[in-house]
Amino acid sequence: MKITIIVDNYTTKRNFIAEHGFAALIETGQQKILFDTGQGHALLHNLKIKSIDPKNIETIVLSHGHDDHTGGIKPFSKKNNQFEIFAHPAVLYPKYKITKELKKNIGLKTNLSEFNTKFYAGPVEISPKVIYSGEVPKINKWELEETIYYREINGKLEKDPFQDDVSLYIIADKGLVVLTGCAHSGIINIINYGMEITGINKLHGIIGGMHLKNASNKRIKKTVQLIAGMNPKFVTISHCTGILPGMEFVKKIGKRAIFTEVSSEFNF
Ligand SMILES: [Fe+2]
Ligand SMILES: [Fe+2]
Numbered sequence: 001m002k003i004t005i006i007v008d009n010y011t012t013k014r015n016f017i018a019e020h021g022f023a024a025l026i027e028t029g030q031q032k033i034l035f036d037t038g039q040g041h042a043l044l045h046n047l048k049i050k051s052i053d054p055k056n057i058e059t060i061v062l063s064h065g066h067d068d069h070t071g072g073i074k075p076f077s078k079k080n081n082q083f084e085i086f087a088h089p090a091v092l093y094p095k096y097k098i099t100k101e102l103k104k105n106i107g108l109k110t111n112l113s114e115f116n117t118k119f120y121a122g123p124v125e126i127s128p129k130v131i132y133s134g135e136v137p138k139i140n141k142w143e144l145e146e147t148i149y150y151r152e153i154n155g156k157l158e159k160d161p162f163q164d165d166v167s168l169y170i171i172a173d174k175g176l177v178v179l180t181g182c183a184h185s186g187i188i189n190i191i192n193y194g195m196e197i198t199g200i201n202k203l204h205g206i207i208g209g210m211h212l213k214n215a216s217n218k219r220i221k222k223t224v225q226l227i228a229g230m231n232p233k234f235v236t237i238s239h240c241t242g243i244l245p246g247m248e249f250v251k252k253i254g255k256r257a258i259f260t261e262v263s264s265e266f267n268f
Helices: 043-049 073-077 187-198 217-229 243-256
Strands: 002-007 023-027 032-035 059-061 084-087 095-098 103-105 116-119 124-127 130-132 149-153 156-159 168-172 175-180 203-208 234-237 257-259 265-267
Touching: 002 043, 043 073, 130 187, 168 187, 175 187, 187 203, 187 217, 217 243, 234 243, 243 257
Parallel strands: 032 059, 059 084, 084 116, 175 203, 203 234, 234 257
Antiparallel strands: 002 023, 002 265, 023 032, 095 103, 095 149, 124 130, 130 168, 149 156, 168 175
């Protein structure tokens, strides 16, 4: 099993394009699955530099409806007309980021009905060792601090409950690898749910955004403590996790905390 980060907020290599967003390619040996698509400026360019033909990717999984994860669908579809999409039905609600200063539409800008989209609210097997989480139960309320994300239902705004925030659980020989987009459900909630539905209690690694950059110190410390206690072999600091939370991981688990960039690869 191989996972390559195709879109991330950072790159140190001048031939790739970095953007605020996330996409990762899972290669199972039989299947190529793209988890998220970034904002849309970087995906095709970075795939090309990595010599990955979009035509060979048969499946796209959307971690949630935000446009920094779904913006690449349109450009991707210009290079491949055979792919299927897996997403939670709640990706379709208009989504906003609302602060004192701004109200910004950050939802899906692509009409998913133009594509072969399969909507699943609950867990489903995408490939024998790749499980789509569906909606993650938000058990730990302390992980749900964020107050700036809203969705619109029948013309009314409500705090986004992130039903559509899905992750992938990859069953590796040495344990569970959790692949997240932004982890709006809370990374501990996501890990615990993965262990529950797969029956695997050993966490091997975490790849993807954890959305801790604006989290309280208390939450960051507790999250890092709990993950360190699970003794994973690697935890990536990617996309929206944030530098300072990343440094907390480094303090706690040393080199097993890995700051990713476009083209980072993980084999397990
Ligand atoms: Fe994001
Ligand atoms: Fe997000």
